[in-house]
Amino acid sequence: MEHTSAASQRWFRRPRALLALIFLASAMGVAAIFQRGEPSPWPLPTLIGLFYAAQYLPRAWAIGGSLFASAAFFGASAAVVSEGALSPKAMLLFQVPLIVGAIGIAIGTQRDYRIAAEERALRAEESRDNDARRRVADERLRIARDLHDVIAHHMAVIKVQSSAAQHLLRSNPDAAEEALTTVVDSSRDVLEELHVMVGVLRAEPDGRDESMRPAPGLGQLDALVAQTSAAGLDVTRRDSGAARPLSPTLDLVAYRIVQEALTNAGVELTLLDYGSESFATGALVTSAHISKGLEFDAVIVPGVDAGTYATPMDKSMLYIACTRAMHELHLSHVGKPTGFLAFAEGGAR
Template sequence: MINLLERYAERHARAADVVTAVALCVCTLFGAQISTSESSPPNALWPAWILVVSSAAVLACRSRPRATLAVTATAAAVLTALGYLPSPLLLAPVMTALYWLAALTDSRTTALYGSATMAVLVATSLAAAPLGDDFILRTVGTVLWLLLPVSLGGSSRFRRAYLESVKARAVHAERTREEEARLRVTEERMRIARELHDAIAHHMAVAHAQAGTAAHLADTHPEQTRGILTDLVGTTSSALLELRATVGVLRQTADPDTDPLEPTPGLDRLPALVAGCESAGLSVTVSTEGEAQPLSPGVDLTAYRIIQEALTNATKHASDHAARVRLRYEGARLLITVTNDGTANGGAAPPVPGGGYGLMGMLERAHSVGGDLRAGLRPEGGFEVAATLPFQPRTPAKAPTDPPPDAPAGPRHEETR
């Protein structure tokens, strides 16, 4: 019932204030009739107008709580100075004004105005009857009755502030969930785009090189041409399989990691990757230092994709048609370097219309598992990609900040070659 009344009062504030003012006027009229042997209120009608004015002032308690308290306190002080007993009924307008002051303002303002009101009312009441039997009623009683609305108003203010904070936290949580959902969608789109680029771009580059080599040797070396064309069929088939696997993820309703369409590529497929590059005319040398350690699936895939993208760039741009891949297992890290001794156009990477995302994708992959990557031109000529990957993935915040050994002196990220 109380909650219903509160909701009605919030929706119809003006009607609630009018009803409150009328009720207070009735209360004060009854309060003016209460007296003791020491209290001697005047036998006149004009104090009734003070009661009416005091009750009517409550209509402005929501918009002007300080002014309302000043009017009601002045009216109560005049009545107590005339000898009226400061009963709860007579003090009802002041108590209502104190409640709204405590509910709508801060604690410091409430304490200042509340203490001043109590002091004025007690002083005027004692001036009318200083040493009567109702001394305690005029002093302690007045203070206690005025403290009651102050405490209730303060509780209402704290409750309203708590509800507002809860609502603000709920809005913030909802906004955070929406932002997190958008971030996850963006990350998933980036992951799929990276997979498509790494898989398809490599196979298409190798296929393009194989087709060019076959066309060049078709007349003079038919047997070698047939072998290259056979490799070209395998390259395009691998491209189609990886394209189907990546696009198939978009059609799955369950978690794509729970039921992959084909095994995730890793360093165990490095020989097939090297063979495909060699059939395209790129001579690849692979060396391993240290004892090979098992890698987590995410790190294994990242290592494979970095080598794949680096060899793709070497296939397209290395003027010496040779590349070296070095894997070094050191401590809890795998150090990967892919180098070539020369590039086209006198050692500068050829411009790519519109730019590209190869090096950016490698850098993002390395950071996603807590590793690091550097790529750039070598001082002695050629190009080098150097990556440091942990055996087990970790957050980028915990990733080592030291650059990989033998890293090129170029920038961390350059335009895709």
């Protein structure tokens, strides 16, 4: 029964069905006028049908339907009364359909405005929900990146100290024990960081977790220096200039830069140029033409893209750089690599 009623309601709200309703009601009213031989002052079926149709028809169609009903009643009334078109009853039946149609149009317009406002509010709410979900996803991505930095730092410390303990285990047991203690501390710290950050990533968007800690910043430098000193490196903190407040993002970036520098502090990095008197062990940074005649265990050549190496001279420099490697050659590029890499196929990584 409800399904049939809903289908009937949808059918009666179609423009053609509503126009047919107006024509049928007008025809019934005109027939009643001619049957009685005098104007009917209140053709209620016609007015009810016109009122309903004017609410759901497009505005132009509703106005046209109202004018049609008004003209039909006016013509029928003028035909049956002796006074003709100037009869008060004829004028009344001319005006009433127009008034009823205008009221129906006004109600329909108000309803359409309300529905449109509700739809706009619904779309705005959906947009706010989507923005909230996007912000949550962005925040979780930031936390995941932060988690990667934390793990990379602690794993680097663990690797360095484990290697030191392996070499010192027989010759210097005390130093080996200290290195292993640092490994234990770093492992515990990284597990705590994992517990906190994974808990944040698993939490619901509107959840609250008291174990959530703020992102690190320069305020935690003393603890970072103490941790690195405990790992066996001599670290001294020296500040210059007046401290000023930083944004949370910049504060975190500055902290991560210092953290990475301390992590790599055990590796000696030397700039090799024409003024260098000796070739220290460790990592060397130099240009290709200076490295000619030298050999290295591993060579890293960055930026090997088509835009950087484009001329025959560039090809010669690239060949020199790549042939300096005795065991490992690592090449990196952004975009399309240079076509001069054909000689390195099968040997470069």
